[in-house]
Structures are given as C-alpha cells and as structure tokens.
Amino acid sequence: QSVLTQPPSASGTPGQRVTISCSGSSSNIGSNTVNWYQQLPGTAPKLLIYSNNQRPSGVPDRFSGSKSGTSASLAISGLQSEDEADYYCAAWDDSLNAVVFGGGTKLTVL
Amino acid sequence: QVQLQESGPGLVKPSETLSLTCAVSGYSISSGYYWGWIRQPPGKGLEWIGSIYHSGSTYYNPSLKSRVTISVDTSKNQFSLKLSSVTAADTAVYYCARETTVGNWFDPWGQGTLVTVSS
Numbered sequence: 001q002s003v004l005t006q007p008p009s010a011s012g013t014p015g016q017r018v019t020i021s022c023s024g025s026s027s028n029i030g031s032n033t034v035n036w037y038q039q040l041p042g043t044a045p046k047l048l049i050y051s052n053n054q055r056p057s058g059v060p061d062r063f064s065g066s067k068s069g070t071s072a073s074l075a076i077s078g079l080q081s082e083d084e085a086d087y088y089c090a091a092w093d094d095s096l097n098a099v100v101f102g103g104g105t106k107l108t109v110l
Numbered sequence: 111q112v113q114l115q116e117s118g119p120g121l122v123k124p125s126e127t128l129s130l131t132c133a134v135s136g137y138s139i140s141s142g143y144y145w146g147w148i149r150q151p152p153g154k155g156l157e158w159i160g161s162i163y164h165s166g167s168t169y170y171n172p173s174l175k176s177r178v179t180i181s182v183d184t185s186k187n188q189f190s191l192k193l194s195s196v197t198a199a200d201t202a203v204y205y206c207a208r209e210t211t212v213g214n215w216f217d218p219w220g221q222g223t224l225v226t227v228s229s
Contacts, residue, residue: 033213045219099146103155
C-alpha cells in the first residue's frame with residue numbers, strides 16, 4: 001500500500017478536462033512539494049510537474065498541478081489520445097526520511 | 111542533453127547480490143545534484159530505492175536500507191547500485207535518474223533495465 005493515495009484509474013473523452021488526486025499527510029504533502037510523473041506505455045517515467053505547479057520545458061500548458069493542505073491534484077485540459085498513460089505523484093516524507101510515490105493512476109482516453 | 115543508461119545482469123539468483131551501473135553522459139556528476147535509483151515491479155508502481163551525492167553522501171529507503179549500497183565513481187561519471195540477498199520480490203525494472211537537491215524530483219530518467227530474480 002502506497003504512502004500517497006491516488007485513484008487507480010481515470011478516464012475522459014478527447015477535449016475534456018480530467019483531474020487526478022493525490023492524498024497524503026502532514027509529513028509528506030503537508031510539508032513538502034509535490035511532483036508528478038507521466039509514464040507512457042512501455043517507457044520510463046517522465047517529469048511532468050515539479051514543485052506543486054511548475055512545468056518543465058516542453059510540457060504543454062494543458063497540464064497543471066495544484067496543492068492544498070495534504071492533497072494535490074493534476075489537471076489535464078483538452079484531453080488528447082496521447083495523454084493515455086500512468087500518472088504518479090511523489091513527495092518527500094519527513095517521518096519516513098524517504099521519497100514516497102503514489103500508487104499511480106491509469107488514464108484512459110475513451 | 112543529460113542522458114542516463116542502466117546496465118547489468120538481467121537475471122540474478124535468489125540470495126545473491128543484484129549489481130547495476132548507471133552511466134551518465136552530457137553532465138558531470140561532480141557538478142552537483144543527487145543521483146538516484148527507483149524500481150518498478152512488473153505491473154506495479156514506483157518505489158524509490160536510494161540516492162547519492164557526488165561527494166558520496168547517501169540516503170536510502172528505510173525499507174531497503176539494510177540491503178542497499180549505492181556508490182559513485184566520478185572518474186567514470188557513473189554510479190552503482192548493489193542490493194543483497196535478493197528474492198523474487200526484487201524482480202523489477204530498475205531506473206536511474208538525476209535528482210534535485212531541493213524538491214526531490216527526478217529528471218531525466220534512464221530507460222530502465224529489467225532484473226529478474228530466479229534460479
């Protein structure tokens with residue numbers, strides 16, 4: 001069982017806006033920044049969002065991140081078929097002294 | 111452009127030691143950042159194993175700490191992972207990645223290498 005909790009699946013149709021939640025605690029999300037990774041089928045994870053809401057160069061502005069208290073969210077607007085992937089949240093945990101990941105959310109574009 | 115490439119045996123016997131190396135190109139490890147290992151069992155999620163600074167300072171996932179050793183060779187611009195006493199539960203794709211010292215995000219990642227633990 002992962003320290004950070006994500007829904008196992010999410011779905012949407014092309015053009016829709018979808019959000020993926022990531023729930024943690026005061027020792028991780030509540031006191032540290034959240035990062036998000038996208039893992040396309042058969043490939044290595046790729047950094048999607050860092051420091052809660054920052055996009056690396058090359059990541060479309062359709063992807064956005066936010067954090068409130070002990071939860072974080074990833075939003076994808078204008079959903080495209082190529083967004084079909086697994087998405088993971090991650091953060092440092094002060095109690096565990098470890099980087100912790102969410103269990104991942106499989107996004108399906110219908 | 112920073113690139114990372116994992117290498118090592120794809121098959122390890124139970125109770126033996128898993129050894130992997132990550133070669134870094136396009137950036138000198140000595141210039142900074144942490145360098146980390148993350149694994150992903152087949153069909154499952156990501157698990158951070160541990161990270162090392164160019165100075166050799168390390169920090170490990172407490173759940174694996176007793177079995178993990180990460181080292182760095184700045185002359186070869188590479189870092190390595192050793193995981194002892196492996197079992198079938200250690201079968202996974204192992205990734206290496208560059209990690210920021212503040213914020214702990216990983217970017218970029220290597221392509222990953224599958225290590226199977228089986229006799």
